Amino acid sequence: MKIGELVQRSGLSAYTIRYYERIGLLPHADRDRSSRRDYDASILVWIAFLGRLKTTGMPIREMLRYAALREQGAGTETERRQLLETHRERVRVHVAELNACLLILDSKIGGYADAEKRIKDYDTALPRGRREPVGARKARTR
Amino acid sequence: MKIGELVQRSGLSAYTIRYYERIGLLPHADRDRSSRRDYDASILVWIAFLGRLKTTGMPIREMLRYAALREQGAGTETERRQLLETHRERVRVHVAELNACLLILDSKIGGYADAEKRIKDYDTALPRGRREPVGARKARTR
DNA sequence: CTACAGGTTCGAGCGCACTCTAAGTCAATA
DNA sequence: TATTGACTTAGAGTGCGCTCGAACCTGTAG
Numbered sequence: 202m203k204i205g206e207l208v209q210r211s212g213l214s215a216y217t218i219r220y221y222e223r224i225g226l227l228p229h230a231d232r233d234r235s236s237r238r239d240y241d242a243s244i245l246v247w248i249a250f251l252g253r254l255k256t257t258g259m260p261i262r263e264m265l266r267y268a269a270l271r272e273q274g275a276g277t278e279t280e281r282r283q284l285l286e287t288h289r290e291r292v293r294v295h296v297a298e299l300n301a302c303l304l305i306l307d308s309k310i311g312g313y314a315d316a317e318k319r320i321k322d323y324d325t326a327l328p329r330g331r332r333e334p335v336g337a338r339k340a341r342t343r
Numbered sequence: 344m345k346i347g348e349l350v351q352r353s354g355l356s357a358y359t360i361r362y363y364e365r366i367g368l369l370p371h372a373d374r375d376r377s378s379r380r381d382y383d384a385s386i387l388v389w390i391a392f393l394g395r396l397k398t399t400g401m402p403i404r405e406m407l408r409y410a411a412l413r414e415q416g417a418g419t420e421t422e423r424r425q426l427l428e429t430h431r432e433r434v435r436v437h438v439a440e441l442n443a444c445l446l447i448l449d450s451k452i453g454g455y456a457d458a459e460k461r462i463k464d465y466d467t468a469l470p471r472g473r474r475e476p477v478g479a480r481k482a483r484t485r
Numbered sequence: 486c487t488a489c490a491g492g493t494t495c496g497a498g499c500g501c502a503c504t505c506t507a508a509g510t511c512a513a514t515a
Numbered sequence: 516t517a518t519t520g521a522c523t524t525a526g527a528g529t530g531c532g533c534t535c536g537a538a539c540c541t542g543t544a545g
Contacts, residue, residue, distance in 0.1 A: 205521065215522085216504050235511050237522055250451075253444045261502070282455035289448045296441050299434060302395045306431045309392075313424035347491065357492085358534050377541050379492055403532070 202240040211248045226251060226261065226268050257292045344382040353390045368393060368403065368410050399434045 204215050211218070221227040222238075227247070230238035254264050267284055270277035346357050353360070363369040364380075369389070372380040396406050409426055412419035 203522080214504080217502090219523090220503065232523095235522080236524095237511085250447075253447055256440055257444045257448070278455050278458055282452055282459070285448055285452050285455070289445065289452065292441060292445060292448070296438060296445070298398055299438050299441075302399045303431065303434060303438070305392075305395055306399070306427055306434070310424055310427050310431065313420050313427070316420055317424070345492080356534080359532090361494090362533065374493095377492080379541085 202242065202244075204238050204240070207238075207240050207244065210245060212252075213248065221251075224261070224265065226264055228272065254288070257288065258295065259288055263288070344384065344386075346380050346382070349380075349382050349386065352387060354394075355390065363393075366403070367407055370414065396430070399430065400437065401430055405430070 202210075204218060207213075207218060208215050213221070218227065222229060227244065230240055230244075233239045251264060254267070263284070267281060270281045270284070344352075346360060349355075349360060350357050355363070360369065364372060369386065372382055372386075375381045393406060396409070405426070409423060412423045412426070
């Protein structure tokens, strides 16, 4: 697989793929005789995993640590597990924070909705003939 | 309240507070006669809310939009609500992603744990007298 | 009076994670 | 054979969100 195909299948840009290789997040790819990168499909599994780590907010520094342990191979499993466990804990904490923030957002949004409802009630309670207060933003599409 | 106290009570650095004011995320603070910032306690509520937005990943650009609408005051409620609703939806999606990633992390960690258990079983199945394979990392605290 | 803590402004610098430019190579097709 | 387009490299540039340095000012305590 050439880099172009990997771009299609991984969702990363060629720039990013080369950058990741440069910093050691992706293993140095084999080259064909004109020194173009030639990938094995298995790289997609690793890229997908890196994507999870990224999505969950792991900094590249730490992914590099994990990648290095992985390259080292046997004997690094415990450290890799610990690294992931630590990360998992951080993610759990963060998810809890996000859920707390969502509740606050809900109540904030609820407050605006109530305010709008009060305005609307007042509006419909106006005498016939001039229902919309000045500055009312009603898009009325169509 | 002077900036020093606000630092204590908000958790932001003085640098950050000034920066936020500079870009318009915090309203221009009143100054005392020696042109030092003098805050009203109500600023803490706004800073806390900005903190929620930040925690949930809202970029400063968008907080600025919200802050500008808020400064404008009446008549911007609908847009503020819409902004927060859009954001809430993104956060929900992100939380779902994080939860999916957590499951994957769990199984990855589980895989390492199983591998370690297999090694341990093999280890304890070794003949008496030389139980620990070379390189075993057992901290044995205390 | 002097020292010092704690403030002020402006603009520069930093760390992160890319993203792109420039100049060159190579293989396949018209 | 000439051109096209996908690739290569090294290194520069970008956008974000701060973070800091330098020079200066002010109110209070010793």
